[in-house]
Amino acid sequence: xxxxxxxxxxxxxxxxxxxxxxxxxxxxxxxxxxxxxxxxxxxxxxxxxxxxxxxxxxxxxxxxxxxxxxxxxxxxxxxxxxxxxxxxxxxxxxxxxxxxxxxxxxxxxxxxxxxxxxxxxxxxxxxxxxxxxxxxxxxxxxxxxxxxxxxxxxxxxxxxxxxxxxxxxxxxxxxxxxxxxxxxxxxxxxxxxxxxxxxxxxxxxxxxxxxxxxxxxxxxxxxxxxxxxxxxxxxxxxxxxxxxxxxxxxxxxxxxxxxxxxxxxxxxxxxxxxxxxxxxxxxxxxxxxxxxxxxxxxxxxxxxxxxxxxxxxxxxxxxxxxxxxxxxxxxxxxxxxxxxxx
Numbered sequence: 001x002x003x004x005x006x007x008x009x010x011x012x013x014x015x016x017x018x019x020x021x022x023x024x025x026x027x028x029x030x031x032x033x034x035x036x037x038x039x040x041x042x043x044x045x046x047x048x049x050x051x052x053x054x055x056x057x058x059x060x061x062x063x064x065x066x067x068x069x070x071x072x073x074x075x076x077x078x079x080x081x082x083x084x085x086x087x088x089x090x091x092x093x094x095x096x097x098x099x100x101x102x103x104x105x106x107x108x109x110x111x112x113x114x115x116x117x118x119x120x121x122x123x124x125x126x127x128x129x130x131x132x133x134x135x136x137x138x139x140x141x142x143x144x145x146x147x148x149x150x151x152x153x154x155x156x157x158x159x160x161x162x163x164x165x166x167x168x169x170x171x172x173x174x175x176x177x178x179x180x181x182x183x184x185x186x187x188x189x190x191x192x193x194x195x196x197x198x199x200x201x202x203x204x205x206x207x208x209x210x211x212x213x214x215x216x217x218x219x220x221x222x223x224x225x226x227x228x229x230x231x232x233x234x235x236x237x238x239x240x241x242x243x244x245x246x247x248x249x250x251x252x253x254x255x256x257x258x259x260x261x262x263x264x265x266x267x268x269x270x271x272x273x274x275x276x277x278x279x280x281x282x283x284x285x286x287x288x289x290x291x292x293x294x295x296x297x298x299x300x301x302x303x304x305x306x307x308x309x310x311x312x313x314x315x316x317x318x319x320x321x322x323x324x325x326x327x328x329x330x331x332x333x334x335x336x337x338x339x340x341x342x
Contacts, residue, residue, distance in 0.1 A: 002039055007081055009063030010074050011056035015042055021050035023089040028055055028071060028098030032219040033315060040318040044326050048333055060220040066229055069111030071101035079146045091152040095320065099158035103239045106147065107257050113138035118235040128247040141253040152262045154329055156320055157271055157303050160240040160286040165273045168234045175230035182226050183216040190218060198316025219315050243289040255290050264294045264332045266325060268301030272312060296328050
């Protein structure tokens with residue numbers, strides 16, 4: 001049985017593998033998702049790895065504020081705490097926000113770098129010279145020894161832009177609401193309807209525990225400061241966006257940081273967050289920050305990559321469980337014909 005555990009303020013689940021004991025897999029979930037949502041999917045890879053871990057995001061069970069840089073810092077700390085010297089091969093996976101956090105870790109896009117970029121955006125000074133200075137100060141793309149152990153990376157439904165996934169206009173409106181109003185809004189219009197849907201569409205044994213809070217929350221995500229959260233996502237630039245602002249020197253540094261990794265991106269053609277139906281070419285062009293990245297588009301699947309043409313809003317269900325998603329992931333991890341796109 002898989003049981004929740006904690007270490008130094010980081011919540012996680014561990015799945016014992018019966019594969020290569022020198023290989024480990026770490027997974028980061030999406031916004032509001034429970035780590036338990038991914039157990040069925042990750043158990044498919046027990047024969048590949050000796051250890052599999054699913055980490056909670058900050059404010060979803062782990063310490064710190066909900067920032068991609070904090071997610072990256074927690075991941076780095078966890079690897080240093082739990083992955084010993086007998087493990088020589090680490091693979092990473094992430095879903096949605098978790099996928100962006102994995103990219104932040106791989107490129108050392110840390111909290112200091114995020115703050116520098118956000119400040120330039122708000123001051124309307126986002127030119128290559130100012131950006132290069134801010135990133136240099138934050139040691140962007142300067143990697144540690146543990147990051148060099150990363151071999152393969154699978155990113156599921158990563159937003160190329162938070163502005164597309166969650167328009168800046170709405171983020172600013174929600175940031176302006178007081179705590180009581182935002183809490184009622186989220187409970188009445190989001191949490192309760194999705195909870196009812198989950199009870200009808202999910203098996204009781206698969207439903208993660210939903211803990212009510214007096215603070216605003218979106219399922220597993222409990223906001224310590226919703227003003228900070230919504231202002232943060234209104235000004236955040238993803239790695240995919242940032243790449244196009246970088247000068248040649250930093251573009252080369254970013255590519256160098258990723259060059260010894262194998263990266264795969266998978267998303268659904270009916271993803272309501274990424275909206276590929278209206279911008280398929282734009283989305284894939286944004287993803288290709290390096291020519292070696294493999295991209296799969298799964299026809300008929302949504303953001304949660306479950307059943308074809310199904311209502312894609314059930315956060316009480318197991319996620320990423322579509323058989324084609326599992327098979328493509330297995331092929332990529334085991335080097336079986338992963339060079340072609342779907």
